[in-house]
Amino acid sequence: MAKPNPLSLAAQVAESLKAPEQPKAAPPPASAPEPAPTKTTREGKRFLGYYVEPLRHEEIKQAALDEGIQIQEVLRQAVDAWMEANGAEAVAAVERRRARKAVRLG
Template sequence: MAAQVAESLKAPEKPKAAPLPEPAVEPAPAKTSREGKRFLGYYVDPTRHEEIKQAALDEGIQIQELLRQAVDAWMDANGAEAVAAVERRRARRAGR
């Protein structure tokens, strides 16, 4: 009887589960918004970062889009010389 009680107190054996099949590895889709583009970034103080982040949240856009709009606005207002310089450099490279 004691053997039966001891046997009933043992934890039931767990059935061994079959190993799960390996998930198929699919390549991550390309980020088309970055295709053919170059990275441009700069460091800011933490306080300025929070201000920029909040401004982007207020506008409902990502920080990257806010900065793109800021650079585009600056180029529209001040970038004629920079654009001309780039065009001259491209023309020189094409003539090589």
């Protein structure tokens, strides 16, 4: 026997939860245009990630749940702690690499 499609089941549930349609009211008078949506938290940022073993992922996921935060926040805190301990060296290495590149290109 074929498994039921969860999407069709979800659509049926959503349909059954819809409120009965109310008569439409007259549209509100024209007003100032709506402001543009605010930027998302990802705007102007770059993705940084790495692969972990399934067991390690579950550990990180559980730690985030225990703290009431997202996995992304756990990783941000880990990177912040690493930068606190090694940041000066890491920044200096990036600056040296950029200087070498500028000499090669310039």
